[in-house]
Amino acid sequence: MTQLEAARKNIITPEMKRVAEKEKLTQEFVRNEISAGRLIIPANINHLKYRLDPIGIGIGVACKINANIGNSSTTSDVNCELVKLHMAVHYGSDTVMDLSTGGDLDKIREAMIRQSTVPLGTVPIYQALSEVEKVEDLSWKMMRDIIEKQARQGVDYFTIHAGVLKRHVDLTKNRITGIVSRGGAILAQWMLAHNEENFLYAHFDEISEILRAYDVCYSLGDGLRPGCLADASDTAQFAELDTLGELTARAQAMGVQVMVEGPGHIPMDQIVMNVERQQKVCHGAPSYVLGPVVTDIAPGYDHITSAIGATVAGTAGAALLCYVTPAEHLGLPDAEDVRQGVIAYKIAAHASDVARHRPGARERDDQISRERFAFNWERQFALALDPEAAKTKHDSTLPQEGFKDASFCSMCGPKFCAMKITKDGRAIKSSSPSLSSVIPEGVIGDP
Amino acid sequence: MTQLEAARKNIITPEMKRVAEKEKLTQEFVRNEISAGRLIIPANINHLKYRLDPIGIGIGVACKINANIGNSSTTSDVNCELVKLHMAVHYGSDTVMDLSTGGDLDKIREAMIRQSTVPLGTVPIYQALSEVEKVEDLSWKMMRDIIEKQARQGVDYFTIHAGVLKRHVDLTKNRITGIVSRGGAILAQWMLAHNEENFLYAHFDEISEILRAYDVCYSLGDGLRPGCLADASDTAQFAELDTLGELTARAQAMGVQVMVEGPGHIPMDQIVMNVERQQKVCHGAPSYVLGPVVTDIAPGYDHITSAIGATVAGTAGAALLCYVTPAEHLGLPDAEDVRQGVIAYKIAAHASDVARHRPGARERDDQISRERFAFNWERQFALALDPEAAKTKHDSTLPQEGFKDASFCSMCGPKFCAMKITKDGRAIKSSSPSLSSVIPEGVIGDP
DSSP states (O other): OOHHHHHHTTOOOHHHHHHHHHHTOOHHHHHHHHHTTSEEOOOOTTTTTTTOOOOOEETTSOOEEEEEEOOOSSSOOHHHHHHHHHHHHHTTOSEEEEOOOSSOHHHHHHHHHHHOSSOEEEOHHHHHHHTSSSGGGOOHHHHHHHHHHHHHHTOOEEEEOTTOOHHHHGGGTTOSSOOOOHHHHHHHHHHHHHTOOOHHHHTHHHHHHHHHHHTOEEEEOOTTOOSSGGGTTOHHHHHHHHHHHHHHHHHHHTTOOEEEEEOSBOOGGGHHHHHHHHHHHTTTOOEEEEOOBSOSSOTTOHHHHHHHHHHHHHHHTOSEEEOOOTTTTTSOOOHHHHHHHHHHHHHHHHHHHHHTTOTTTTHHHHHHHHHHHTTOHHHHHHHSSSHHHHHHHHHTTOOSGGGGGOSOOTTTHHHHOHHHHHHHHHHHHHTOGGGGGGSOTTOOSOO | OOHHHHHHTTOOOHHHHHHHHHHTOOHHHHHHHHHTTSEEOOOOTTTTTTTOOOOOEETTSOOEEEEEEOOOSSSOOHHHHHHHHHHHHHTTOSEEEEOOOSSOHHHHHHHHHHHOSSOEEEOHHHHHHHTSSSGGGOOHHHHHHHHHHHHHHTOSEEEEOTTOOHHHHGGGTTOSSOOOOHHHHHHHHHHHHHTOOOHHHHTHHHHHHHHHHHTOEEEEOOTTOOSSGGGTTOHHHHHHHHHHHHHHHHHHHTTOOEEEEEOSBOOGGGHHHHHHHHHHHTTTOOEEEEOOBSOSSOTTOHHHHHHHHHHHHHHHTOSEEEOOOTTTTTSOOOHHHHHHHHHHHHHHHHHHHHHTTOTTTTHHHHHHHHHHHTTOHHHHHHHSSSHHHHHHHHHTTOOSGGGGGOSOOTTTHHHHOHHHHHHHHHHHHHTOGGGGGGSOTTOOSOO
8 A cells, every 4th residue: 555545544654653753743734645645755665674764745844855866877886876875865865866877777776775764766767778779779568677676676756757748849849958858858759769659658557556566656757847948938848747737646546646846947037937837737746846947057056056946946835856966967976066966955945944934944043043143163063054064164264173162253353243242232231221211112122 | 426416417427338338228228227226336436547347236237246355353365355356356246345354454455446347345344443442442533534535545335334223222132143244233332332323324424425525335234134044024124224215315315326235144935025125115226135045054055045045136126146155154255265155146146137037138048058959068168157167077077078079978978868869859850750740739839
């Protein structure tokens, strides 16, 4: 029984209990959100046998982030990928996707499933393509076997690009960057070569049967997501989205949990509209956005261009933010890129939670702010998203241990620190009661 | 005659012509915006004698960014600061503030004015405090002399914290981080010690006279800006803002150009409200925001936490975005921090311009996207905000020159590149006309 099927039967599973505990929500709330299709718990029955600690993804719980790792044919190996996995989880990634396209894919995936405490996602068509010479050689039969193998292995969610239909492909012809999803491009080429419908769409219910058997979640892929600002929110993108809405309902009807992927490259003024449209078309299924990057002109800094978009998307209700690293558009990320991407997205997800007024979301902000005002440098570092980076930056100018108790840093020095001056001022004030007479009544203190 | 006085007399100055040329706007539009107080050209008559290339700051022109540089008593010297100045201008900062608080302040400022092609701002009260032993020793007379000296020297705009009034100080008493503006904290302590009104407020018209003589712009400082999310949008902040609105009108009436500073630390869901409120209270004077950072928990990464807020602010109409560097809250930025801050804010300002549909804003995005799709790696690097960073990241995995012509990078390798597959697919399609029959009428192509 999948989490969705259990929820519909009013059963509270151990995974629901764990999610309720982590999110500080009632078990009944969690069950009800899952039952409504607004919350998923990606927990393959065969990954639960290892070290998986279940998490929930949905608009009713804290915003989550995903880190994409995995090698390519030109770069990296199993050990490098495990280092990236640990880096991602250490800095707080809630899920990880293994997007490997080179080397022994089964072995890398097996190692990750055994090691990962967070849900692991894959894109099965990558393995399919890696096993044939040309895109045209792909077939439903081999695809089905790979999906079944990876599901049995313990993968928690699959990106399945079933929404890219034959009639959509021509809609991309005037785009500047065409199709930029690997899965979408592969399927488009296959459809063009065979003049047949996308086999993932044609056999969608068969795929759902496999996913249901292991409780693998769908991550319905947006194969036609825009690859630049100019291509955003176009006919192709929204035509596919309508199909994804149809497939969401079909999968949920079969008891399979679903989230839906979203773009990509989107100007600031179109992000909220995109999240809301996706939520509406896909019946409130969790929105899983990639970025979006809000400008195309900053390769090398796309963790920033995309964290900006991701924060807007998270604030608008996106449930899972797929990170982008500084290596985006330029090469395969290394472990340091993974760290930079994860931290940028922890910022995005947390700022979204604060903006959505999630209970308790701002507590850590308030705590670190109190330590900052108290000049407890070590506590401030400890509460930071990346304590080592904060300490290193501080120590780059004032490394001596004595400065860990100083009422200033090298920015202002002892005489110009505003917080120190504020404190000195407060000390003056407590010995100068006459001042209170100048403060008008009714405006003292904050609400 | 200041730019504002000239504009009111229907005079088009050479500086207005230059701004119109750079912004691709009519000279009359520029003149009219200045006349209405919505646009300023910070161009001290004594800086124009050197290398200043005038720029406009206002909602009607492209969003601008400012880089704060300057030493402190613990760190840096003149040469370091000139390196930072060149770094900031090289990567595209539109204005620079010299916030030095240590060493020979006149000499550092003089060097910067002579070297800087962009407007230079200062906070004169820093020099005043550096020349006395204690905050209490400050006086209007010395302050006036310093303002006059710096104006004569050629500074283009001054942060003047004239909006912090005696009655406001107590409104900050329940804040977590008190007063975090250095100027605000200094003036609050001075007022508490003397039980007198802020001398910058008391002598505001005298200051305006000096500024008018050299056409120095006001940057009305937000001395009570929040220093953490918890303190955002509180009574103290908005009480000061009301005073800034009053002062904006007073200064403009005297012919002095004005922009108004804004916070600081603001949750995502309050940023648009803050920009709009400031615009309204201050009669449309250009909004100059510091960040805002959208979470307090990421010291070491505050160029990112704040670029997120700055992009939202810029999209809402902020005219000048003051950068925050990775060193914020931890120490004095070095040259590399300056670079990181500037790039993050070039992203924020540009994404805002695209979101506000400024004519031509998206051209560079479209151009780099075309080069990306064409695999013109060298052109893609050249069009990037930071070409060196883009090339370095690319070359970290595929350094050989041959890969500069490759139809892939190390992310996907030759077989999995979506853009390459798209192109292969298009090649198939052009030899397979039968496919067009499956595309429904009326939905072909983008609008």
